[in-house]
Amino acid sequence: SYKFWATQPVPRLDEQSTAEKPDGPIKEVIRELVPKDAAPLPEGYEWVELDLTSDAEVKEVYNLLSQHYVEDDHAMFRFNYSAVFLDWALKSPDWKKSWHIGVRAKGPSRLLVATIFGIPIKLKIRQNVVDVVEINYMCVHKKLRSRRLAxxxxKEVTRRCNLDGIYQAIYTGGVVLPTPVGSARYYHRSLDWLKLYEVGFSPLPPNSTQARMIARNQLPPNTSTPGWRVMQEKDIDAVLDLLVRYLDRFNLTQVFNRAEIEHWFHNRHKPEDQVVLSFVVEQDGKITDFASFYCLESSVIGKMSEKHAKIRAAYLYYYATEQAFNPKEKGLKERLLQLGQDLLIEAKKAKFDVFNALTLHDNPLFLEELKFGAGDGQLHHYLYNWRTKPINGGINEKNLP
Ligand code: YNC
Ligand code: MG
Structure with missing residues (x-):
């Protein structure tokens, strides 16, 4: 029924078939009419801006999310975004404190019970480039669920963004809402099959054995792409140039600037705190390829948690290759298989248990061959206050002539 979403500038679920309208805002926001004050909260709670320059406040956000954020459908695993990860994800270039929103209990505990966060990004949606807010980490304490706090x-993050002249948003979620612009499926590649089996993440397929599953998921000990190495600060401009051209082939994509490449891909953390691992291929002094993954643990919360408390997951992040500009499409697939294999090897070396990826961008070209299997999770992509036709097959529709 979507009582709330029916009031919002998003396409209705049954709207796909209606007459074609041009891409653009669904509703014009009149700046003068945007409320100056936040809507009231239930008695006993108050709005706060979180100060993520304070380690103590980052830790409070960590504590809320580690107990109350996204779980799988069977309540076996819960994302465990680390404090360094949250610091990285929420303090990207031009971040604004007023878009880091919390709800606290009044009174001495001041307990943080809910959050919603936005960061500013530039988004290319087909022929338009739009300044939007990317919304993430909406979380309500389990004891306050189903009280229409979401x-x-x-509405509060929308009000604050509107006051800053931002009227569009992008967000993702596992739940179906009006109306996905695209949908992708999670795929998983076992790196430590036995551990994944022991925590109940990977099944033992009928007609197979544990020994066979372990053997099937073996990887060579070392990478094999000539010129493959860790990305360094001196590579930032080359990665910016390559990634921007590569992503321009797609109909829905973030448009990165130099500061964002540095922030999102260049490691500034101590090795044990690394959130993103980025690699380049340098051939004859030129950067021809780029690939990255980020680190996100999940807590094992079900009854299988006795032996292992956490799953260390690597998530495929951005990648790019000059091979995409070679007219032979087959060359692209071969190159991506090569780069993907080396990413898996790097993740294995760094002691990850599983490598996850979505069926978006060029990923469907290599997932099956690299022994990724389809998971049961979906990730839907949503745009707020922007009309555009659905982008085919998730967000991997190519923007080719
Ligand atoms: C969700 N994930 O349908 P209707 S993803 C959006 N995204 O509304 P209540 C959601 N809406 O159906 P609860 C949603 N989940 O009546 C539920 N809803 O129209 C809708 N879980 O509210 C739902 N984090 O407060 C319904 O539900 C209404 O107490 C019900 O709270 C929901 O961060 C939630 O999965 C998700 O913490 C906070 O369950 C809670 O259950 C929870 O009664 C675990 O809400 C953690 C979790 C969500 C992760 C994410 C992206 C969020 C995007 C939000 C939309 C942003 C729009 C753009 C704004 C800026 C615009 C500009 C400019
Ligand atoms: Mg609620």
Whole structure:
């Protein structure tokens, strides 16, 4: 029924078939009419801006999310975004404190019970480039669920963004809402099959054995792409140039600037705190390829948690290759298989248990051959206050002539 979402500038679920309208805002926002004050919260709670320059406040966000954020459908695993990860994800270039929103209990505990966060990004949606807010980490404490607090959080972040002249948003979620612009499926590649089996993540297929599954998921000990190495600070401009051209082939993509390449891909953390691992291929002094993954643990919360408390997952992040500009499409697939294999080897060396990827961008070209298997999770992509036709097959529709 979507009582809240029916009031919002998003396409209705049954709208696909209606007459074609041009791409653009669904509703014009009149700046003068944007409320100057936040909507009231239930008695006993108050709005706060979180100060993520304070390690103590980052830790409070970590504590809320580690207990109350996204779980799988069977409540076996819960994302465990680390404090360094949150610091990285929420303090990207031009971040604004007023888009880091919390709800606290009044009174001495001041307990943080809900959050919603936005960061500013530039998004290319087909022929338009739009300044939007990317919304993430909406979370309500389990004891306050189903009290219509989520719509209040969403309206408040919308109000604050509108006051800053931002009227569009992008967000993702596992739940179906009006209306995905695209949908992707999670795929998983076992790196430590036995551990994944022991925590109940990977099944033992009928007609197979543990020994066979372990052997099937073996990887060579070392990478094999000539010129493959860790990305360094001196590579930032080359990666910017390559990645921007590569992503321009797609109909829905972030448009990165130099500061963002540095922030999102260049490691500034101590090795044990690394959130993103980025690699380049240098051939004859030229950067021809780029590939990255980020680190996100999940807590094992079900009854299988006795032996292992955490799953260390690597998530395929951005990548790019000059091979995409070679007219032979087959060359692209071969190159991506090569780069993907080396990423898996790097993740294995760094002691990850599983490598996850979505069926978007060029990923479907290599997932099956690299022994990724389809998971049961979906990730839907949503745009707020922007009309555009659905982008085919998730967000991997190519922007080719
Ligand atoms: C969700 N994930 O449908 P209707 S993803 C959006 N995204 O509204 P209540 C959601 N809406 O159906 P609860 C949603 N989940 O009546 C539920 N809803 O129209 C809608 N889980 O509210 C739902 N984090 O407060 C319904 O539900 C209404 O107490 C019900 O709270 C929901 O961060 C939630 O999965 C998700 O913490 C906070 O369950 C809670 O259950 C929770 O009664 C675990 O809410 C953690 C979790 C969500 C992760 C994410 C992206 C969020 C995007 C929000 C939309 C942003 C729009 C753009 C704003 C800026 C615009 C500009 C400019
Ligand atoms: Mg609620």
């Amino acid at each position: 719509p209040v959080l969403i």
